[in-house]
Amino acid sequence: MTDMTYLDGNMLDGPLRELLAVDLSATTGRCDNCGMVGPMAGLHVYSHAPGLVGRCPACTGVMVRLVRAPERAWLDLRGTTYLQVPMTMEQGVRAPR
Amino acid sequence: MGIVSPGFQGRPRSSAPDLPPGQYLTEDFPVLSAGPTPRVPTDTWEFVLTTETGAEHRWSWAELMNLPQDTPTVDLHCVTRWSKLGTTWQGVSLDTLFDAVDTDARYALAHSYGGYTTNLPLDDLRGGRAWVVHTYDGGPLPAEHGGPARLLVPHLYLWKSAKWVRGIRLLVDDRPGFWETAGYHDYGDPWREQRYQGD
Amino acid sequence: MAAPTTGRVAPLTWRVARLVERRIETPTAQTLLLDVPGWPGHLPGQHVDLRLTAPDGYQAARSYSLAGPADGERIEVTVQRVPDGEVSPYLVDTWTEGDPVEVRGPVGGWFVWRTDETAPVLLVAGGSGVVPLMAMVRARRAAGSRTPFRLIYSARTPDDVIYADELRRRARDDQGLDVAYVYTRQAPDGWRGEPHRIGLADVNSHGWPPDLEPLCYVCGPTGFVETVADLLVGLGHPTRRVRTERFGPTG
Numbered sequence: 001m002t003d004m005t006y007l008d009g010n011m012l013d014g015p016l017r018e019l020l021a022v023d024l025s026a027t028t029g030r031c032d033n034c035g036m037v038g039p040m041a042g043l044h045v046y047s048h049a050p051g052l053v054g055r056c057p058a059c060t061g062v063m064v065r066l067v068r069a070p071e072r073a074w075l076d077l078r079g080t081t082y083l084q085v086p087m088t089m090e091q092g093v094r095a096p097r
Numbered sequence: 098m099g100i101v102s103p104g105f106q107g108r109p110r111s112s113a114p115d116l117p118p119g120q121y122l123t124e125d126f127p128v129l130s131a132g133p134t135p136r137v138p139t140d141t142w143e144f145v146l147t148t149e150t151g152a153e154h155r156w157s158w159a160e161l162m163n164l165p166q167d168t169p170t171v172d173l174h175c176v177t178r179w180s181k182l183g184t185t186w187q188g189v190s191l192d193t194l195f196d197a198v199d200t201d202a203r204y205a206l207a208h209s210y211g212g213y214t215t216n217l218p219l220d221d222l223r224g225g226r227a228w229v230v231h232t233y234d235g236g237p238l239p240a241e242h243g244g245p246a247r248l249l250v251p252h253l254y255l256w257k258s259a260k261w262v263r264g265i266r267l268l269v270d271d272r273p274g275f276w277e278t279a280g281y282h283d284y285g286d287p288w289r290e291q292r293y294q295g296d
Numbered sequence: 297m298a299a300p301t302t303g304r305v306a307p308l309t310w311r312v313a314r315l316v317e318r319r320i321e322t323p324t325a326q327t328l329l330l331d332v333p334g335w336p337g338h339l340p341g342q343h344v345d346l347r348l349t350a351p352d353g354y355q356a357a358r359s360y361s362l363a364g365p366a367d368g369e370r371i372e373v374t375v376q377r378v379p380d381g382e383v384s385p386y387l388v389d390t391w392t393e394g395d396p397v398e399v400r401g402p403v404g405g406w407f408v409w410r411t412d413e414t415a416p417v418l419l420v421a422g423g424s425g426v427v428p429l430m431a432m433v434r435a436r437r438a439a440g441s442r443t444p445f446r447l448i449y450s451a452r453t454p455d456d457v458i459y460a461d462e463l464r465r466r467a468r469d470d471q472g473l474d475v476a477y478v479y480t481r482q483a484p485d486g487w488r489g490e491p492h493r494i495g496l497a498d499v500n501s502h503g504w505p506p507d508l509e510p511l512c513y514v515c516g517p518t519g520f521v522e523t524v525a526d527l528l529v530g531l532g533h534p535t536r537r538v539r540t541e542r543f544g545p546t547g
Contacts, residue, residue, distance in 0.1 A: 007518070007542050007543065008407075008521075008540055008541055010343075010406055010407050010541055013403035013405065014308065014343075014344075014359065014400055014401065014403040017307060017308035017400075017403060018307065018308055018309075018400075020307070021307050023403065023404065023405030024405075025405045025406035025407070026405025026406055027405075038536075039406055039536065040406075041405075041406030041407065041540075042535075
C-alpha cells in the first residue's frame with residue numbers, strides 16, 4: 001500500500017493565485033529531476049507540512065514548494081524546468097500594423 | 098487577520114503559560130510529512146557522521162542499540178503552532194556519537210532517508226540537548242513519526258528534529274536545509290518565535 | 297457566466313460570503329447556498345477555498361467543490377461533515393444565516409468541463425467526490441448540451457447518496473445521461489450483486505471504451521482515485537484524458 005497522504009496539484013491553485021495570475025493546474029510542467037512532462041494538476045501535493053510540497057508523480061522529485069507566512073510568501077520552482085501556460089492571441093501578442 | 102466567523106473556535110487549544118509564544122497545546126501527535134514515508138528496515142539502516150574533512154563514522158542498527166541509552170522526557174514545539182508536552186523517548190545522545198569525532202566545524206546538516214535535510218549549529222547538537230531516538234512512548238518509533246530513528250532536538254522547532262535520519266554532515270559554513278531554503282528560519286528557537294527568515 | 301478560458305486569470309483575494317440557505321442532502325451532507333458579492337462566475341469542476349477565523353486570530357481553510365453553476369452572486373457548495381473535522385462541523389452545525397465566512401475563488405483550471413466540449417464524458421465519484429461531477433451534470437443540462445455523459449457513483453449505502461432525487465430525475469429526463477451506482481457497505485433492496493469496492497467490471501460495463509476518446513473525471517478520496525485512475529489507464533485510456541481530484545481527510 002502506498003501512502004495516501006497526498007492531494008492533487010489542483011489544490012495548489014488557490015494558494016498560488018495569491019501570488020500569480022495563473023491557475024497552476026491549467027499548466028504543463030517539466031520535472032527537472034526526471035524530465036517527465038505532464039499537467040501540474042497531476043502533482044502529488046503534501047499539505048500536512050510547514051508548507052506545500054508538490055512532487056512529480058513519476059519520480060517523487062520536488063517540483064514546487066510554497067511557504068506562506070502572514071506577511072510574506074516563498075515560492076520555489078527550481079524543480080520545475082519550465083511551465084507551459086495556455087494563452088489566447090489577444091493576450092500580450094500584438095500584431096504589427 | 099481575517100474576518101471573524103462567529104461561533105468558530107477551531108481545534109481545541111489552550112495557551113498554557115509555559116508554552117512558547119503563538120503555540121497552542123495538543124494532546125494527540127499530528128503527523129506532518131513533506132513526501133512519501135520512507136520504509137527503512139533496521140537490518141539495512143545505518144547512520145553516518147561525516148566531518149568537514151570527509152572522514153566518516155558509521156553505526157549500524159545493532160551498533161546504535163549497543164551504545165549507552167538515554168530516556169529524555171521533552172516538550173515538542175511544531176512551527177505549525179502545536180506543542181505537545183512531556184513526550185518520552187529513548188535513544189542515543191549525540192554527545193556519545195560525537196565522542197570519537199575530531200572536528201573544527203561549527204555547523205551541521207542532518208539528512209534523511211527520503212531526501213529531507215535541515216541545518217543546525219553543531220553546538221546545539223551537543224551538551225545533552227540532542228539525540229538519535231528509536232523509541233517513543235515505550236514502543237518502536239512508528240514510520241510516520243520518523244521511525245526507525247529520528248533526530249530529536251527539542252529546544253528548536255520540530256522541523257529541526259529530522260525524521261528518518263540517516264546522517265549528519267559537519268560543515269565549516271552554514272548550509273540551509275529543505276525548509277530553510279523555502280523561507281523558514283536557520284535557527285528556529287520557539288521561545289524567540291523564529292519561524293521565518295528574518296524573524 | 298464570465299469564466300477564465302486560459303490559464304491566465306486575475307490574482308485572487310478573499311471575499312466575504314454569507315450563508316443564504318442550507319439544504320439537507322444526507323444525514324451527514326448539506327448543500328450551502330452562499331451569497332458572494334462580486335463573484336466573477338466559474339466553470340463546472342472548479343472549487344473554492346473557505347476560510348474561518350476564530351476571535352483569537354486562529355485560522356483554518358479548506359477547499360470545497362462548487363456544486364453547480366452560479367446564480368449571479370450566489371454559489372453553492374456541498375459539505376460532508378467529517379467526524380473530528382475542524383471546518384466542516386462548523387459549516388454544517390454552527391454557521392448561521394447572515395454570518396460571514398471568507399471565500400477565495402473560483403480556483404482550478406484542470407478539473408473542469410466546458411459545455412462546448414463534445415467528447416463523451418465519464419464521471420466516477422467516490423462519496424462526496426460526486427459534488428464537482430454534479431456541477432458538470434447540471435451545467436450540461438443548463439447549456440442544453442448533448443454530450444453523452446456516464447456517471448458511476450460509489451457510495452457506502454443508499455442513504456449516503458447525495459443528490460439522490462435529482463439524480464433519479466435527471467437519469468430519466470436528461471437525454472444521454474446514464475447513472476450507475478456501486479455500494480460498498482449496503483445495497484438497496486432488490487439490488488443485483490453484493491456490496492463491493494469499485495472494480496474493473498464496474499468501470500468496464502458502465503464506462504466508455506477508450507477508442508471513443510472520452511474525457512474521464514475521477515473525484516474522491518485519494519485511495520479511491522488511485523484505484524479508478526489505475527483501472528482506466530489499464531483499460532487503455534491515455535493518462536492526459538483521465539483528470540483526477542483527490543481529497544484528503546482534512547474536514
